[in-house]
Amino acid sequence: MAAVWQCQAVTSTSTGAVRQGSLRQLNLAVVLRRIATADRPPSRAEIAADTGLTRATVSAVVDDLIAGRLVAEAEPAPRTGAGRPARGLLLAGDGPAGLGLEVNVDYLAACVVDLTGAVRHHVVRRADLRPVSPADALDRLARLAAEARAAAVREGLTLAGATLAVPGLVGADGLVRLAPNLGWRDVAVPALLAGHPLVEPVDGIPPLVVENEANLAALGELHAGPPGSASFLHVSGEIGIGAGIVLDGVLYRGVRGWSGEIGHIPVHPTGRPCRCGGQGCLERYAGQEAILTAAGLAGADLPADTAAARLADLAAAGDPATLTALADAGTALGVAVAGVVNLLDLDTVVLGGGYAPLARWLRPPVDAELSRRVLTAAWSPVTVRPAALGARSAAVGGAASVVRRIVDRPAGWLARSG
Amino acid sequence: MAAVWQCQAVTSTSTGAVRQGSLRQLNLAVVLRRIATADRPPSRAEIAADTGLTRATVSAVVDDLIAGRLVAEAEPAPRTGAGRPARGLLLAGDGPAGLGLEVNVDYLAACVVDLTGAVRHHVVRRADLRPVSPADALDRLARLAAEARAAAVREGLTLAGATLAVPGLVGADGLVRLAPNLGWRDVAVPALLAGHPLVEPVDGIPPLVVENEANLAALGELHAGPPGSASFLHVSGEIGIGAGIVLDGVLYRGVRGWSGEIGHIPVHPTGRPCRCGGQGCLERYAGQEAILTAAGLAGADLPADTAAARLADLAAAGDPATLTALADAGTALGVAVAGVVNLLDLDTVVLGGGYAPLARWLRPPVDAELSRRVLTAAWSPVTVRPAALGARSAAVGGAASVVRRIVDRPAGWLARSG
Numbered sequence: 001m002a003a004v005w006q007c008q009a010v011t012s013t014s015t016g017a018v019r020q021g022s023l024r025q026l027n028l029a030v031v032l033r034r035i036a037t038a039d040r041p042p043s044r045a046e047i048a049a050d051t052g053l054t055r056a057t058v059s060a061v062v063d064d065l066i067a068g069r070l071v072a073e074a075e076p077a078p079r080t081g082a083g084r085p086a087r088g089l090l091l092a093g094d095g096p097a098g099l100g101l102e103v104n105v106d107y108l109a110a111c112v113v114d115l116t117g118a119v120r121h122h123v124v125r126r127a128d129l130r131p132v133s134p135a136d137a138l139d140r141l142a143r144l145a146a147e148a149r150a151a152a153v154r155e156g157l158t159l160a161g162a163t164l165a166v167p168g169l170v171g172a173d174g175l176v177r178l179a180p181n182l183g184w185r186d187v188a189v190p191a192l193l194a195g196h197p198l199v200e201p202v203d204g205i206p207p208l209v210v211e212n213e214a215n216l217a218a219l220g221e222l223h224a225g226p227p228g229s230a231s232f233l234h235v236s237g238e239i240g241i242g243a244g245i246v247l248d249g250v251l252y253r254g255v256r257g258w259s260g261e262i263g264h265i266p267v268h269p270t271g272r273p274c275r276c277g278g279q280g281c282l283e284r285y286a287g288q289e290a291i292l293t294a295a296g297l298a299g300a301d302l303p304a305d306t307a308a309a310r311l312a313d314l315a316a317a318g319d320p321a322t323l324t325a326l327a328d329a330g331t332a333l334g335v336a337v338a339g340v341v342n343l344l345d346l347d348t349v350v351l352g353g354g355y356a357p358l359a360r361w362l363r364p365p366v367d368a369e370l371s372r373r374v375l376t377a378a379w380s381p382v383t384v385r386p387a388a389l390g391a392r393s394a395a396v397g398g399a400a401s402v403v404r405r406i407v408d409r410p411a412g413w414l415a416r417s418g
Numbered sequence: 419m420a421a422v423w424q425c426q427a428v429t430s431t432s433t434g435a436v437r438q439g440s441l442r443q444l445n446l447a448v449v450l451r452r453i454a455t456a457d458r459p460p461s462r463a464e465i466a467a468d469t470g471l472t473r474a475t476v477s478a479v480v481d482d483l484i485a486g487r488l489v490a491e492a493e494p495a496p497r498t499g500a501g502r503p504a505r506g507l508l509l510a511g512d513g514p515a516g517l518g519l520e521v522n523v524d525y526l527a528a529c530v531v532d533l534t535g536a537v538r539h540h541v542v543r544r545a546d547l548r549p550v551s552p553a554d555a556l557d558r559l560a561r562l563a564a565e566a567r568a569a570a571v572r573e574g575l576t577l578a579g580a581t582l583a584v585p586g587l588v589g590a591d592g593l594v595r596l597a598p599n600l601g602w603r604d605v606a607v608p609a610l611l612a613g614h615p616l617v618e619p620v621d622g623i624p625p626l627v628v629e630n631e632a633n634l635a636a637l638g639e640l641h642a643g644p645p646g647s648a649s650f651l652h653v654s655g656e657i658g659i660g661a662g663i664v665l666d667g668v669l670y671r672g673v674r675g676w677s678g679e680i681g682h683i684p685v686h687p688t689g690r691p692c693r694c695g696g697q698g699c700l701e702r703y704a705g706q707e708a709i710l711t712a713a714g715l716a717g718a719d720l721p722a723d724t725a726a727a728r729l730a731d732l733a734a735a736g737d738p739a740t741l742t743a744l745a746d747a748g749t750a751l752g753v754a755v756a757g758v759v760n761l762l763d764l765d766t767v768v769l770g771g772g773y774a775p776l777a778r779w780l781r782p783p784v785d786a787e788l789s790r791r792v793l794t795a796a797w798s799p800v801t802v803r804p805a806a807l808g809a810r811s812a813a814v815g816g817a818a819s820v821v822r823r824i825v826d827r828p829a830g831w832l833a834r835s836g
Binding site for chain 2 (some may be wrong): 167177178231243245247252253254255256257258259260261262264265266267268269276277278281322335336338339340342343344345346347372373374375379380
């Protein structure tokens with residue numbers, strides 16, 4: 001016997017009285033989730049058996065989901081016996097989609113992910129945004145978003161929500177408190193983007209969510225990475241170093257949404273001064289600038305992903321300075337990650353962003369520090385692996401998070417399209 | 419309008435069919451939780467209004483809860499108008515209770531917490547357990563537990579479950595994988611305690627849970643600390659240093675239950691060698707032995723809490739070596755905690771265990787490192803405070819966790835007593 005928990009929304013009024021929320025909303029969500037998490041397209045009868053709903057209810061709910069372009073029927077299964085074969089149900093690839101956006105130090109990105117999780121559009125535009133004002137950077141981003149929207153419309157998709165990744169600390173209401181490497185402080189992103197409608201408004205789906213880039217990169221990895229990794233630390237190595245912590249499939253955001261600043265874990269407390277005002281922060285030993293400097297490429301002013309590719313080329317060619325630089329960075333990273341694993345007891349560490357193409361050289365020193373410093377390493381090793389999506393993970397993670405909201409609460413979307 | 423979620427257990431059989439779980443179980447839990455979380459004893463009518471259940475249902479459920487000694491009626495309120503005053507309902511102080519046990523390096527402890535959260539019995543017995551075999555240590559603990567049980571029975575309480583705190587890594591099924599400062603490795607605690615029935619068996623309440631001491635100390639703080647601190651880092655400074663992480667009122671246990679090893683965060687990666695095989699671990703700079711050595715008390719072989727009291731006396735008297743030792747320990751602790759706060763974005767750090775009586779001297783250097791090293795410190799300071807319970811927190815936290823299980827699932831207890 002397996003116990004499951006079914007949750008039911010109940011709306012409580014200010015007078016303290018309670019009324020049952022719409023049963024239809026609950027049934028829509030239960031049936032859609034069953035379809036979304038299936039190994040193979042389930043039939044209406046299978047959904048009824050698994051959820052405890054009657055077959056008539058399931059049929060009515062499925063009709064609504066198909067009419068709303070959330071669900072489609074699979075090709076009929078081959079006849080295996082008497083009667084008409086049952087048609088399997090799957091998520092629709094021509095309904096709502098999520099828009100993922102990213103502003104980073106040296107590029108802008110926009111991507112579209114449909115309900116099935118497929119990336120339908122993805123554009124990255126190089127641009128050094130450090131000398132550009134936030135308003136101008138967001139104007140450029142809005143143009144990229146408009147292109148993505150047009151591409152989505154051409155494919156029959158409707159953008160139902162957008163998520164913007166920013167390499168910084170994001171407060172409530174999308175205020176970017178601090179993005180040190182972009183030079184942003186207290187930038188009210190939603191206000192600056194207000195003149196650019198990004199998506200169709202859908203009840204229950206926020207039109208724009210602004211989120212830390214490393215957090216969204218971790219969600220991108222959850223979306224695209226190997227199945228079964230529901231708890232992991234995702235470390236994005238760029239000019240700054242950010243981490244996303246996923247626990248049981250859910251992003252851990254911290255008390256104020258500011259978790260993941262792994263770049264400012266002190267690894268040599270009396271060591272190099274850091275921009276943040278601290279001293280000996282990981283970023284000063286394993287950030288991209290530190291690696292480039294140690295490899296003799298200081299001042300080359302390469303875009304972040306070009307820099308990673310260049311370092312990978314040099315390391316593959318056996319350049320001694322680059323190999324030493326990567327070994328030292330990996331050791332510093334391993335020291336910080338060992339502390340994290342001792343504290344949080346995670347069994348998987350994903351090297352993402354600019355670290356992904358360098359994982360071949362970073363992994364051995366990281367592994368060495370973990371073996372040496374993690375109390376439980378002897379009987380329960382930690383897996384260190386490169387990210388599935390690399391530097392493009394944040395935009396995909398943002399778009400996927402929109403899609404997940406629609407699957408969790410389909411009623412808002414159906415009210416719009418119905 | 420405030421939205422709440424009501425959860426309902428549904429039991430799924432292996433055939434895939436689903437039947438509705440007992441509505442009575444759900445109603446018992448909903449009503450008991452309403453009573454447990456109330457600011458003042460609510461009446462049956464208030465519970466009906468708040469939960470959406472009918473008054474007849476609430477009355478029947480409350481009758482069951484009173485008969486099962488989970489709920490009691492408060493003294494009648496003074497008459498304020500016409501009619502009989504409604505009687506408020508509160509948790510019963512004469513029904514089930516939790517047994518909290520602790521084995522530590524130099525003491526054993528047992529305590530009893532009743533359903534209202536009151537500590538009804540608490541005994542600590544000094545003993546250096548390092549030279550003692552695990553079996554002998556657990557035999558002594560069982561005698562302490564039997565005394566606690568007799569005391570509970572004399573007060574009309576029934577022990578419904580026990581939780582044992584151990585300063586080490588605990589695996590599934592209560593196997594202590596490693597408790598370095600006790601010298602335990604792969605100790606099967608439940609098997610060794612099998613000859614000593616600790617509690618009355620109750621359906622749904624595990625008779626014995628073995629858990630890391632620092633984790634339970636954090637739960638003790640959640641239970642006894644100021645209201646409103648639902649997310650915090652609790653650091654227990656003993657011979658080892660352990661941390662408990664509470665997120666939104668729930669203990670974070672890690673992927674394998676081994677979280678919280680803050681003592682092995684590297685603070686000086688090329689520094690002092692550590693027992694764990696690593697180098698420069700926090701424990702070597704801020705653990706009790708390091709502080710005693712720096713204060714000129716090395717080899718004094720004081721029991722852990724005596725040592726903390728002795729250090730506090732010396733510091734209060736202005737002993738320069740002790741003040742320097744505490745300042746240096748606080749700085750090392752601040753470096754490690756700054757990394758944790760950067761990573762997890764917590765706003766409260768509780769100094770527990772042996773750190774509690776030393777908090778007056780440890781806090782300033784910890785605060786200084788946090789101000790300097792936490793990226794968000796400028797606009798969102800972190801509160802550092804001593805634990806409410808100090809070194810006795812783990813046993814209380816363990817007993818309180820039993821009580822919480824009963825409140826969450828009262829049906830098992832009622833089936834036993836009914």
